Amino acid sequence: MTIEELRKIAETEREAQNKCPHKVCVCIAAGCLSSGADQVRDALKREVAESGMQNEVLVKGVGCMGLCSAGPLVSAETQGATQFAAESHLFAGVTSEDAPELIRGLDTGSNGLKRCPTNVPFFERQKKIVLENSGKIDPERIEDYIASDGYVALVTAITEMTPQEVIDQLLRSGLRGRGGAGYPTGLKWSTVAKTGEQEKYVICNADEGDPGAFMDRAVLESDPHRVLEGMAIAAYAVGAQKGFIYVRAEYPLAVKHLKTAIKQAERLGLLGNNISGTRFSFHADIRLGAGAFVCGEETALIASIEGKRGTPRPRPPYPAEEGLWGCPTLINNVETFANVAPIIRNGAEWFAGIGTEKSKGTKVFALAGRVENTGLIEVPMGITLREIIYDIGGGIPEGKQYKAVQTGGPSGGCIPSPHLDSPVDYESLARIGSIMGSGGMIVMDETSCMVDVAKYFMEFCMSESCGKCVPCRAGTQQMHGLLEKIAAGEATPADLALLEELCELVRSTSLCGLGQSAPNPIVTTLKYFRKEYEDHIAGASCPTCHTKEHEEVAR
């Protein structure tokens, strides 16, 4: 496959799509799918066929459009010579019964469906790089991806650039790992590249285990080829020929789309042997996770791919030197790989121009919890939490008060309102005690009790601890016990002191990231909401716990 051949496929595809003046896109990613989006798509297709409008209306299923809470979402784009030139509408909460009305209304531009305005901050404040194709292309058709400049970066890289040039681009772009820790991607790549000529592997970490995070799933479901392309470019840069995508078994749709994507790319010779007639070969394979949170840790993930129990091992040696089956292995997160193709295509300088001094580019967040607009967003680094929650998220519903936002899942922390104006980048979030994490962002209002939240995360870490090292296995259990005691109002101030001591111990002596970061939710809630702990200990009834019980009774 040469650049010319790619262009030809892209042109044919664009022509075919532009033949119809109306384009109706139905979001069929997991969020909308669970509210019946597939039936909506089928109903729309049936309606078009029945009214004989096949040449006028193109109905296609696309990936995530972002505003998951308003699903199923349908966008209708009208272009060309009609008086409603290049008009685009977004409809929310569409059902199969709405199909006739929607199709009939295309020509006149009017119907009675619930419209979702697109000129609101939720859409306008976002900057899309990773999600640029999400909600626009059909994730199950490689041609649609190619029509959006797909695989141009891969073919350019392997035919016109040396591996070192690719790594240099990544280094200059300033891209940092999107899995949470923020290690410079280019640096990681060059470490693996420097290990010399031998068997190497590229692994895509799609074991998105943080509760409340669904960014990687959305990327894999909406634009799987982007991740494959990024992996292939990485393989070329570091000198690997084989790659694995370790994806959660809980994401069947992502797995299905990935499998389709791999087959399609192999058929077009964009994966496989001698890609684009060069000496570069790359094979990608899928490995299913089996519901172990710890497998998001890279050494545990490698053990799992090897068919063992997913327990981590001490580092160094890092996987970059000794990874899968003892070979140098590059592990990056889904979102990191998804950033690669645009960087190669548009240049490192373009990417480095977005974001802050130390954190470049954008970050995808899964915005959820007590916030008006829940869904998937992509924002430039350096945006403030306030802008995300109040502008994009639309604020707290039902007139309630903001209390905290939780970032980074069980390894992260709760950020209170005085820090709402701190920018979202790796360093700033770390300074206020939380972490960037993989991108879960859960907003809590006054009805959430912070002791309860800390207990929830500790319960999670306790049951997900793999049991290999004592501080994590026993420590999480002890901390959870103490939190239960505090929550029940049976604790003494000595218990609180013990809890703080345990936090420090588990943090500094655990083997892997799971244990080292497990105390974070307690540490931050103690730092910012200490009074709630003390109230529980003093036996004063917790106003929030109290409200909650009321609510549950009322329901």
Add this chain to the structure above:
Amino acid sequence: MQTYLGPPQLPSDDKRWKIVEATARRHGREPHALIETLHTVQETFGYLDETALRFVAVTLRAPLSRVYGAATFYHFFTLKPKGKHACVVCTGTACYIKGAPALLAAIEKRHGIKPGETTPDGELSVLTARCLGSCGLAPAVVMDNAVMGKIGPEEMLARIGKGIGR
């Protein structure tokens, strides 16, 4: 002690064993295919019993201890048969703060089962998921593969009742 290196004998005439064997074969019957093979067993049989674990061990030439270790380590695998109908309550952070505990409490009150348990008549199993990734629809419940979003206890119980036919 088996001395030959060919494919092991299937435990029974059940055609599903052939599907399991095919997964092992696709990975060259290497021990690293363990998790993939266990996935196939669970997909076809619904759970992993002793016969299956022994068969997988012999097929992949892996010690039974390792097979059992992996099967019990990963939450996704279950060694007990599930009920005819499965209700999965998401307990991810977003669902948790939007009322998942109340949903579980409602199920326990009505059906008398806690997460991971099955009703004595084998009709209904209740499970929890760490996160379904449908946080936009929190709280989310999956009844027999159909996702119900933004659901309250009453409506959920009604849907469960409809699912199990009572």
